[in-house]
Amino acid sequence: MAIAIPLPARRRRPITRRLPAMLALLPAAFAVIVVYLGCMLWTVRLSFTSSRMLPTMDFVGFDQYARLFSNARFLISVQNLVVFGALFLIGCLVLGFLLAAFIDQRVRAEGTLRTIYLYPHAMSFIVTGLVWQWFLNPTLGLQKLVQDAGWQTFTFDWLVNREMVVYTLVIAGIWQSAGLIMAILLAGLRGVDEDLWKAARVDGIPTWRVYYSIVLPILRPMLITATVLLAIAVVKVYDLVVAMTNGGPGIASEMPAKFVMDHLFERSNVGLATACATFMLVTVIAVLAPWLYTQYGPSRRRTA
Amino acid sequence: MTAAAPAGRRPKHVTWGRVGVYAFLICSAAFFLLPLWIMLLTSVKTMDEIRLGNILALPTDPTFQPWIAAWSQACTGLACDGIQVGFWNSVRILIPSVILSILVGALNGYALCFWRVRGADLLFAILLIGAFIPYQVFLYPLVRLFSVLGIYNSLAGIVVVHIIFGMPIMTLLFRNFYSSLPRELFNAARIDGGGFFTIFTRVMLPMSTPMLIVATILQVTGIWNDFILGLTFAGRENLPMTVQLNNIVNSAQGERAYNVDMAATMLTALVPLVVYFVSGRWFVRGIAAGAVKG
Numbered sequence: 064m065a066i067a068i069p070l071p072a073r074r075r076r077p078i079t080r081r082l083p084a085m086l087a088l089l090p091a092a093f094a095v096i097v098v099y100l101g102c103m104l105w106t107v108r109l110s111f112t113s114s115r116m117l118p119t120m121d122f123v124g125f126d127q128y129a130r131l132f133s134n135a136r137f138l139i140s141v142q143n144l145v146v147f148g149a150l151f152l153i154g155c156l157v158l159g160f161l162l163a164a165f166i167d168q169r170v171r172a173e174g175t176l177r178t179i180y181l182y183p184h185a186m187s188f189i190v191t192g193l194v195w196q197w198f199l200n201p202t203l204g205l206q207k208l209v210q211d212a213g214w215q216t217f218t219f220d221w222l223v224n225r226e227m228v229v230y231t232l233v234i235a236g237i238w239q240s241a242g243l244i245m246a247i248l249l250a251g252l253r254g255v256d257e258d259l260w261k262a263a264r265v266d267g268i269p270t271w272r273v274y275y276s277i278v279l280p281i282l283r284p285m286l287i288t289a290t291v292l293l294a295i296a297v298v299k300v301y302d303l304v305v306a307m308t309n310g311g312p313g314i315a316s317e318m319p320a321k322f323v324m325d326h327l328f329e330r331s332n333v334g335l336a337t338a339c340a341t342f343m344l345v346t347v348i349a350v351l352a353p354w355l356y357t358q359y360g361p362s363r364r365r366t367a
Numbered sequence: 368m369t370a371a372a373p374a375g376r377r378p379k380h381v382t383w384g385r386v387g388v389y390a391f392l393i394c395s396a397a398f399f400l401l402p403l404w405i406m407l408l409t410s411v412k413t414m415d416e417i418r419l420g421n422i423l424a425l426p427t428d429p430t431f432q433p434w435i436a437a438w439s440q441a442c443t444g445l446a447c448d449g450i451q452v453g454f455w456n457s458v459r460i461l462i463p464s465v466i467l468s469i470l471v472g473a474l475n476g477y478a479l480c481f482w483r484v485r486g487a488d489l490l491f492a493i494l495l496i497g498a499f500i501p502y503q504v505f506l507y508p509l510v511r512l513f514s515v516l517g518i519y520n521s522l523a524g525i526v527v528v529h530i531i532f533g534m535p536i537m538t539l540l541f542r543n544f545y546s547s548l549p550r551e552l553f554n555a556a557r558i559d560g561g562g563f564f565t566i567f568t569r570v571m572l573p574m575s576t577p578m579l580i581v582a583t584i585l586q587v588t589g590i591w592n593d594f595i596l597g598l599t600f601a602g603r604e605n606l607p608m609t610v611q612l613n614n615i616v617n618s619a620q621g622e623r624a625y626n627v628d629m630a631a632t633m634l635t636a637l638v639p640l641v642v643y644f645v646s647g648r649w650f651v652r653g654i655a656a657g658a659v660k661g
Contacts, residue, residue, distance in 0.1 A: 081482055081483075081484055083562065083563030083564060084482035084484050084563050085484050087474045087478045087563065087564075088475065088478050088479075088484055088487060088490065090530070090534075091471075091475050091491075091534060091538065092490060094494065094497075094531045094534050095490050095493045095494055095497070097512070098497075098505055098509060099493055099494065099497035099500070099505070100493065101508070102504070102505040102508035102512070103504050103505060105507075105508035106504050106505065106507060106508055109507065109508075118507075118511070158395075162392075162395055165388050165391050165392050166392065168385075168388050170392060176392055176396060178644070178647075179396045179399050179400060180395065180399055181643075181651070182399070182640065182643055183399060183402075184654075185639045185650065186592065186636045186639055187591070187592035187594065187609050187635065187639070188592070188594065189592075189609045189612055189613050189635070190592075190609075190612075190632050190635055190636045191402075193612070193613075193616050193628065193632045194402040194405070194406050194629075194632060195402060197405065197406070197409065197422075197625060197628070197629060198401070198402055198405055198422065200422075200625075203417060203418070203422060203625070204422050205422070207421050207422065208421045208422050208423055211421045212421075238398070238399065238402065242399070243654065246651055246654060295499050298501055299502070301503075301595055302594040302595065305594070305617075306616075306617070309617060320501060323503040324506075324595070327506065327507055328599075336507065337507060339503075340501070340503045340504045341504075343501050343503055343504065344501070347499055347500055351496070355496075
């Protein structure tokens with residue numbers, strides 16, 4: 064992901080020749096300087112002001128952060144983010160790896176199976192959220208299906224259960240993203256040398272052992288890429304929650320991304336919203352920094 | 368994904384292991400297909416049947432009425448013109464956004480790859496890191512900026528936003544593609560007296576067909592599926608289909624028409640699904656180029 068192929072060093076051309084190229088890069092320069100850097104710094108700056116509906120430019124120190132970390136809605140959001148993030152990550156990686164490993168066993172209809180596993184990834188999180196909302200509908204959905212099949216006492220009300228609602232988001236999230244991980248890991252498995260399997264068989268090494276000791280280490284770069292991708296998706300999760308639960312019941316399934324949006328556009332609390340946005344920014348940097356360091360850091364060469 | 372031969376062990380005859388492999392794969396396929404199947408079933412049932420039967424029961428009397436209702440009668444707030452409004456809004460957002468974002472990406476990639484401009488590499492590095500930052504970090508200042516520029520809540524506004532946020536991946540895609548081309552090609556065009564834009568339009572773009580296809584697939588599905596940017600920047604008149612779908616389903620008043628909801632959901636999913644099923648390996652290639660490089 065985001066690996067730039069290094070370019071050969073070149074002699075610089077005279078300014079008149081390079082002028083059109085500079086003009087062509089103006090939109091990119093605008094995007095980087097004004098939006099990616101400018102708007103980001105502006106958001107961080109706003110988080111240190113007392114802005115409510117309209118931005119002010121006073122300085123109140125960490126007041127908004129103190130308010131943020133004593134805000135029940137925010138604390139529940141963070142708790143949900145951690146639970147959702149951990150389970151979603153593990154679920155996607157495990158299911159994605161199993162699908163890739165099993166598909167790699169020279170099965171029939173491989174193309175069809177891959178198409179089936181990956182299609183949810185082509186759809187909007189809104190669609191995913193609405194479909195699962197309907198499927199898990201406590202009166203007409205899965206619960207009724209099982210009850211009609213004869214298990215009268217079966218209950219499945221996670222969607223309206225404060226304790227369990229975050230797990231429904233995990234299920235829908237895994238459904239949407241496991242195929243992507245399968246695609247990434249399958250590409251990695253296809254790169255494993257056939258001779259390696261032959262050698263392992265000759266030596267009588269059990270299959271699980273080959274996967275654990277040899278294949279997984281080979282897949283390491285893909286696993287790391289997949290983990291970073293998923294972790295970033297976790298911090299960003301917004302559409303899925305809006306469509307599936309809209310943060311409910313009550314505030315039981317709120318997420319930080321939704322907290323920002325609600326406080327920006329509905330609750331007119333720009334200071335608190337930008338403090339939460341800054342919190343998200345720091346979280347993403349905390350995920351990215353170690354990864355960027357291992358990819359581009361001074362001590363190690365790029366491995367993949 | 369494009370490698371030809373599976374590398375796993377070659378099975379000789381039916382064993383319990385093989386049965387297990389297929390059992391797992393088929394159960395997984397059922398898990399992935401089930402929601403689509405339920406969506407389809409529900410959308411062709413009457414409300415009476417939905418209330419009485421269960422979610423997996425086949426419709427006794429299939430009807431396309433929910434689809435017609437979803438397309439032309441479903442209500443968002445007081446307006447009951449169906450999801451077709453959102454569909455056409457999405458089309459109007461999609462076409463300029465896809466074309467312009469790809470063009471900007473290709474031009475960036477070309478300039479970065481063949482023309483050494485001072486500071487361009489730093490620019491590119493920040494652009495790539497920017498792709499990972501949640502939109503929430505940029506939204507509020509961007510809204511203020513767009514208000515000042517007079518393009519907040521307009522078609523132009525949402526198109527510009529899609530160009531900006533599509534720029535990292537599009538630039539990366541084309542930069543990596545162009546750097547895989549033989550450099551002699553560019554040098555020869557230079558010696559023949561080609562300028563910056565001549566080489567781009569006459570040499571580079573015609574050679575970029577595979578990347579143009581991948582980029583189109585990526586951007587069409589990405590922009591069609593967008594929710595948060597459309598919600599924030601498009602304005603009431605231009606709300607894309609995803610936003611309208613969510614409004615139809617989640618802010619409906621009175622009893623919910625699940626069959627119409629599911630028909631509307633199917634209609635919204637249709638465009639990316641068609642792109643996905645038609646493009647096949649190209650879609651996977653797009654994901655690979657966008658997500659898995661390295």
